[in-house]
Amino acid sequence: MRSNKILNVALVGNPNTGKSSLFNQLTGLNQKVSNYPGVTVDKKQGICKLGDSVKANILDLPGTYSINPNTIDESIVLETLINKDSKDYPDVVIVVADVVNLKRNLLLFSQIKDLEIPTILAINMEDQLERKGISIDIELLKKELNSDIFLISARKNKGIDALKKAILNPKNTNKTALADFSNRMDATFFKEVKTTFKNHSLYKVWLMITQLNDLSSLTEKEQKDIEKFREDNTKLSKLQHKETVLRYQQINNILKKTYSVDQSKATTLRAKIDRVVTHKIFGYVIFASLLLLMFQSVFAWSEAPMNWIDSIFAKLADFTRNQLPEGKLTDLLVDGIIAGISGVIIFIPQIVILFLFVAVLEETGYMSRAVFLMDKIMRRFGMSGKSIIPLVSGVACAIPAIMSARNIGNKKERLITILVTPFTTCSARLPVYAILIALVIPKKGYGMFNLQGLTLLGLYTLGFVAALTSGYILHKTLKTKAKSYFVIELPDYKIPSVKNIAMTVLEKTKAFVIGAGKIILAISIVIWFLQTNGGNKFKNAKEIVKNEVNTSLSETEINAKIASYQSEHSYLGTLGKIIEPVVAPLGYDWKMGIGLLTSFAAREVFVGTMATIYSVEDDGEENIPLQERMSKEINRNTGEKAYTLATGSSLLIFYAFAMQCMGTLAIVKRETNSWKWPIYQLVGMSVLAYVAAFITFIILK
């Protein structure tokens, strides 16, 4: 009989120890990302086959330096390891450490060991041993730490099999605590704790007292007792410091016997590189060049695949229309669904390139240097150097960007970062910008610059300037005082692992396409329905138009008139005309108004909406590109072309500032835990967008 035993295994470790590499090595493509209940921390899980009948459910916990959490991400580690009843409670914990920073990694190991969960120590980057002149006496270390220890190289797939075997027999894995520091910390205090909580291990109770926010898993009496011990805050913090010092003393004593570094081989290469990379002048030159390279590649490399995707979908639409019988269902498929999906798929190339760049910058370790360089400057705008990561990755998508703001320990800096990140030009604005720029900005060149490219660059700059300016205003107006804990590690430079980067890009792109795709698809279908249905005037369009126009017109001309009459009197047209007075001052007609309105779900919906609106009107004609259709479009109020320099620019400015993304609003709500901030964001940014678009239109008209 094959029993299907599943073991829960948790990976814990400092950031930059290669924990993700090990996770990828163990699980391959069998991984999924979900959310922890209540918070938006990514929960990475994967299945690993250990033997014929045993599988392990590997949980990749967020990187942390200790079990005492400073950020939301880190508190997940504590909560997972402390609650025995949780379904994620591990049967085995693997602490991933790296050979170079073993001492610091052992601090976390010693804390976890004291929780009395079976714990294995995996010392990663075995391949660095020789180069760094490090030697470790593993056998002695095993004895001293009373644990299973494995030297591995996750990137080179070394030592992984032995590790898997050890997971298989968790019972054999030692689970006694390393040491009891309580007497040396404060004997009377801990004696009292011990007598109050007889049924819990002392270290666990200590963590509950000092760290745990959510005490709901405890009985009412226990909660009261915990509160009692919490009264003297200064004392607790002193004890925590003392505990850390004692732990390090123990670790130092152990490492003295088991770990040595040949100082002649210990290079200071990292510090040497850093003197250049973080230099007052070169540092900024390097940072600016990298950003420039990133934007350049996003546009240069994505053009060909985007054109290719565009033509594929045009062919698919033609093919579908020709193969299927004429009718409403075919219309829905071609004008609603295919048009909608192509609106998302088309900018996969740009998103992939952006995510790729951000992933490479993070993986190599460069991103921390940028944080270091930018911290003081960003502080003037109410943010921290760490805000660079959200602001740069906001260029791909504001949703993961806002989530990455979690690493900012200071509450005020984090809030401001979250509030201003949506101003950065995300990839969803790109398709809108691309089509509008092509329509209204002349294709002129000045030397090596071309006007269309400059406009795009200008819009990106505008986004950053808007983010910084509003950051400055918020910095001056928000009254919250928060203590700042800015400590970041500048990790060793690494050649990025192709596998890790591929996984990150794949996972983020997938999440984005599915998330945005669902909204766009739904909206496309709704728009199509509203536009192909209507009241009496819509139903009797044929008769009304035929009675009105003179009969000398050709049949195609009459058909075109019917189509546009129908479109105007459909439900969508009626709705459009209701909002038209609002958008008319900005120079838009009702169709553009509808595009704007649907864009509040997600910006990229604009292109899909316009595609649906115009292709329904052009019913019967073959599929001509959207851009051509738009350039022919006439504004029914002015009788002039709908897309001129003035209206187009006004639209561009509107999209640059407006908060048009339900996904972002939902994330902001979750991350700030209130509706107040997303509502401020929505109202503030949209009012700004309206005013700025109005001024733009007036000036250019």
Next chain:
Amino acid sequence: METTVADLSIGEKGKIKEVCFNDIPLKLLEMGCMPGKEVELVQIAPLNDPMYIIVNGSHLAIRREIAELIKIETTAPKNLCEVIKS
């Protein structure tokens, strides 16, 4: 006035004397920034803040306000490199 990490110049080293318990985030201590350890200032960011230090094998960036709380005694002479060169 006592010497703190904030007083070091680039390339200079010092030994940590004491760390004020209440002002220093626990995290810094956990990164190995504790009494008796040697600390080296590698780089100061433009505009004089933050500061890049190596302590206990960790390469860390901290803000000046925190660096001012870490009291040290200087170990190496200030311009060692220049002394050797000359």
